[in-house]
Structures are given as C-alpha cells and as structure tokens.
Amino acid sequence: MMHRALELALLGPAYGANPQVGAIILDKDLNIIAEGWHKGAGTAHAEVDALSKLPNGVPEGATAVVTLEPCNHTGRTGPCAVALIESGISRVVYASKDPGNESANGSKTLLDAGVEVIQGVLEEEADKQSVVWLTAMKKQRPYITLKWAQTLDGRTAASDKTSKWISGTESREDVHLRRSQLDAILVGTGTVKYDNPDLTARKPDGTRYEHQPLRVVVGNTELAQDLRVFNEDAPTVHLKTHDVKDVLAHLWDRGMRHVLVEGGAQLASEFISLGLFDEILIYQAPLLIGGTNVAVTEIGISTMKDALALEFVEIKKLGPDVFIRAIPKEGS
C-alpha cells in the first residue's frame, strides 16, 4: 500500500514550496477506498484530497496510508492531523518524518486523540524519493544542484569563451527535463554576456514545458535588456550581488526549494567554496579543447589532504556523453 502511495505522490509537481505526498484510505478489511495526492502549494494536502473522495465519510476501522507524516500546521490549508482525527480514522501509517519546523509533530496530535500511528514504513525509499524537499527543510535553504557540461579535459568553454555545444542532444534534453521540475536556474552575468542563453525548459520538439523555472542572473554588471534571458518566455530576476547566501534567502522566501546553478565557473566555484551544494551533475563530452576555461576555479584548496570528497551515485551513457551525478561524501 505504501508503494502505491509513493506512486501517487509522484503525480504532484516536483517544484514549489510543498513536498510530493500521496495518501490512500483503506477500509477495515484493507481494501483501497480512496486515493489522493498533493497538487501543489495552496491546494488540498494528500490526506484531505483522499478524504474528499469519500462523500459519505470514513467507515469505521479505516486506515490512512501516507508517504509523509501528516502535518500539524495551519497554512493556506488546515492541519491534516486534525482533518484525519475529525474524519474518524482509526489508524495512520506513514513513511517519512516531517522535518518542517511549523508542520512537524502531527503524529503526536494523532496519538493524543487516540489514533493508532505506525511510522517509518518504507521510510528509506520515501526519504530518497523526497530528498530534495526533506534536505531543503532540514537545511532551511533550497536544495542546490550544480550542473555543467565539460569536455574530457574538464573544460567548460573554449579560449574564445564559446561553449555551444559541448554536450550532445540527449544530454541537453536531460537538462531541459530537469529544469522543468525545479524552481529556479541561476547563472552569473558572465554566462549571460558570453552565451546569451534562453534558460527556458524546452521539450525535444522545441515547445516549452508547462512549468518554467525562475531565471536568476547574479552579478553587478548592467545587462542589455534585449538579451534572451530577459524575454517573455519565463520570469527573470537580476540580483545585483555576489552574496550567494542572500540569493538563496531571497529564493527561499519566494517558496523555492530546488535551484539549479548552471554556471559559469566563477558562480559555481563560489557555491562550492561555501559548501553550498547537494549534488553535482556533469555531462562529460568526448572532446578535447585545452585552454584555461576549467569547470571549477578557485575554491580555497591548496593541498590534496583538503580535497573535497564526493561519491558517484549515478554514471550512465547519454548519447555520446557520460552523465555523472555526484554528492558530497558523508562526513566530509
């Protein structure tokens, strides 16, 4: 049943302030009588969505199976723990614990009201599925993905600053899909000046995905407003600062929980030096261009013993390229 609830969770949007959550209501014989999922900030939470599909109420002895601990928080919608208690549910089974400061502790509210609570069912799988939102809530800043395309010799641009195209079609399609599932794309003013990128999320046929992340340009240089990043295809902000913590705080306050830093090297290096990243995605092309435009510049490390240790969690061929996903090594 929890596997089914996890599937339902994925029907909701991956971007935005709220997590993807799925919920199922079972009758006393453990037959599914309602299913629900969260469709994004401002809409019913998964438990309430499932309950709404039972116009005659919850039968006696019913169980709710939810992927995340029911919330205890009154935001734009009421607390789910209370909605479950008022529905007369007998038992609540959930997977991940809610780390949210305001929303946590729903299980205590349920227990205090005499509802049986079983926690931690498929917890590891659920935590993995919601790693972006859970990490953001724990760290109280957006989950940060750094991404770049590099040649086999680790260059991200040729000496004349051109970088189109290092990676192949399959890699670029993968990036566009990822963009459509997160809140903001960050680039430095250098990348906007040299590349004049669109930074929109486009499908392989060239049309735009329904969701477009906010385009965020970081740096003090005044930029011509006819650059593509300022077109009408997606929202854009230009933040005239070098303080990336301020940038993250600004995006957090706007409800953003997952940002993609797309470079260039100066901006990416700043995030790395401050330890502000949760994963690095590299699209490595079988090209050699030499020169000095490396993916990462100065990150404050001068000797091997201080090297930042990461671990590869995914490596696969993407067309002619190799895709690598690495995360900071635990304890480093």
Ligand SMILES: NC(=O)c1ccc[n+]([C@@H]2O[C@H](COP(=O)([O-])OP(=O)(O)OC[C@H]3O[C@@H](n4cnc5c(N)ncnc54)[C@H](OP(=O)(O)O)[C@@H]3O)[C@@H](O)[C@H]2O)c1
């Ligand atoms: N292969 C790839 O994946 C990829 C991706 C992106 C870019 N590129 C290539 O990278 C090159 C541009 O890289 P880049 O390193 O020059 O550009 P960048 O990192 O995009 O921009 C550098 C600018 O960012 C601003 N900035 C904002 N916060 C900063 C901070 N904390 N520290 C330092 N600078 C900060 C500064 O601008 P102000 O002076 O305006 O304050 C700085 O000059 C281009 O050739 C582009 O083609 C390649």
